[in-house]
Amino acid sequence: MDLADLNERLLDLVGGDPFADVRALSSEHQARHECGLHNAGGPVMSTIAAIVRSAGAQRVLDLGSGLGYSTLWLAHAGGPACHVTGIDADPEHTDAATLIAAERGFADRVTYLTGTVADVLPTLTGSYDLIHDDAWFADRPDHLDAAIELLRPGGTFTMANWFLLFDTLTQSQQEKWEHFAGSGWQQRTLDYAEHLASRPDVAVQWITSPPVGIATKRDGPSVGLDTPMAAISFRRTSEQVADVVLAWQRPDRPFFAAGACHILARQFVRRHSAYRVVAIQPRPGWKGAHVFATNGKQAFDFNGWSLEADLIRANVEASRAESPDWEFDLLPATDDFDEFCRSINCRTAELYPGDVEARADRFIDAIASTRVDGQSRG
Ligand SMILES: C[S@@+](CC[C@H](N)C(=O)[O-])C[C@H]1O[C@@H](n2cnc3c(N)ncnc32)[C@H](O)[C@@H]1O
Numbered sequence: 001m002d003l004a005d006l007n008e009r010l011l012d013l014v015g016g017d018p019f020a021d022v023r024a025l026s027s028e029h030q031a032r033h034e035c036g037l038h039n040a041g042g043p044v045m046s047t048i049a050a051i052v053r054s055a056g057a058q059r060v061l062d063l064g065s066g067l068g069y070s071t072l073w074l075a076h077a078g079g080p081a082c083h084v085t086g087i088d089a090d091p092e093h094t095d096a097a098t099l100i101a102a103e104r105g106f107a108d109r110v111t112y113l114t115g116t117v118a119d120v121l122p123t124l125t126g127s128y129d130l131i132h133d134d135a136w137f138a139d140r141p142d143h144l145d146a147a148i149e150l151l152r153p154g155g156t157f158t159m160a161n162w163f164l165l166f167d168t169l170t171q172s173q174q175e176k177w178e179h180f181a182g183s184g185w186q187q188r189t190l191d192y193a194e195h196l197a198s199r200p201d202v203a204v205q206w207i208t209s210p211p212v213g214i215a216t217k218r219d220g221p222s223v224g225l226d227t228p229m230a231a232i233s234f235r236r237t238s239e240q241v242a243d244v245v246l247a248w249q250r251p252d253r254p255f256f257a258a259g260a261c262h263i264l265a266r267q268f269v270r271r272h273s274a275y276r277v278v279a280i281q282p283r284p285g286w287k288g289a290h291v292f293a294t295n296g297k298q299a300f301d302f303n304g305w306s307l308e309a310d311l312i313r314a315n316v317e318a319s320r321a322e323s324p325d326w327e328f329d330l331l332p333a334t335d336d337f338d339e340f341c342r343s344i345n346c347r348t349a350e351l352y353p354g355d356v357e358a359r360a361d362r363f364i365d366a367i368a369s370t371r372v373d374g375q376s377r378g
Pocket residue numbers: 026035036037038039040041063064065066067068069070071087088089090093115116117118134135136
């Protein structure tokens with residue numbers, strides 16, 4: 001017996017698939033329309049259902065809901081107080097799913113919205129306990145940041161389709177998925193997995209059989225927080241201030257503490273849309289500017305992650321140790337980042353002797369891969 005059959009047998013053991021008829025309708029629809037409506041199957045959905053139950057999820061999103069097979073599983077697992085919103089770009093799918101839900105007595109417990117996930121998510125308000133994503137295939141979805149933003153801290157992001165990662169790593173089914181996902185699907189799938197693994201805002205894990213990905217949104221301070229040092233501890237010499245080539249030769253940490261902190265913050269915010277760039281800007285006549293990324297609670301700079309309040313305090317105390325009257329303003333970056341750089345007397349990216357944005361990306365990756373929950377991974 002192979003693993004797929006074993007998983008079906010295990011599902012039978014716990015009562016079988018309560019929505020086997022909807023699964024059959026989905027398969028028939030896909031066979032007729034070839035619209036990509038491949039349901040995830042009973043074993044995957046019963047595993048996701050177990051997660052819904054253990055999370056006590058009440059507000060749930062189903063991304064790529066098709067005819068509602070997955071939506072009904074989620075609503076059923078969540079119980080009568082749970083509401084699931086399914087999103088699908090194909091109106092034929094959402095129309096059929098609405099009828100199917102009504103026929104099965106779920107009209108009050110599910111809602112379907114028509115549109116691409118990327119278009120619909122920004123229209124939603126409030127936070128969700130669990131978001132299930134079946135609207136991606138062999139690529140990091142363009143809705144990922146928005147989905148994670150909608151999750152409450154501690155909320156769960158479940159994902160179908162990770163058989164692609166296992167087939168990449170075991171070199172199986174190469175031609176089959178190339179047909180669906182085009183060449184390079186292996187690298188793109190791996191890139192997505194690595195991206196999830198390196199994000200500071202989620203902790204991800206995969207189950208191989210049935211194939212499921214599970215990411216939990218970290219609560220703010222559970223990310224490994226550092227006691228931050230003040231940026232002026234890494235102040236450049238006057239020669240390094242005058243000559244950007246000399247500054248460029250500094251190791252990453254001092255380089256991104258002083259002279260390129262704004263580029264680091266900007267690159268971080270490009271990855272993490274819940275964060276924004278903010279400058280500690282000394283009042284005229286004083287030195288000691290520093291730029292960091294913050295979500296209003298946690299901050300990121302050359303220190304790694306710290307509490308924003310700690311980071312500001314460290315910088316203010318260090319500057320006031322030198323000049324007791326030192327005063328500052330907190331300036332959020334404006335939309336035109338180059339203009340913002342010039343306004344706070346910082347170099348724009350093209351004025352560095354190398355690709356400073358790529359260097360910042362590598363520094364962020366290095367910090368993310370060495371520390372999770374304050375501990376070394378290696
Ligand atoms: C693999 S099927 C999953 C169906 C459903 N979850 C189930 O288990 O039966 C993917 C569904 O997502 C929809 N879809 C794919 N990409 C989408 C996107 N970016 N935005 C909205 N819907 C999308 C497709 O129309 C299709 O119905």
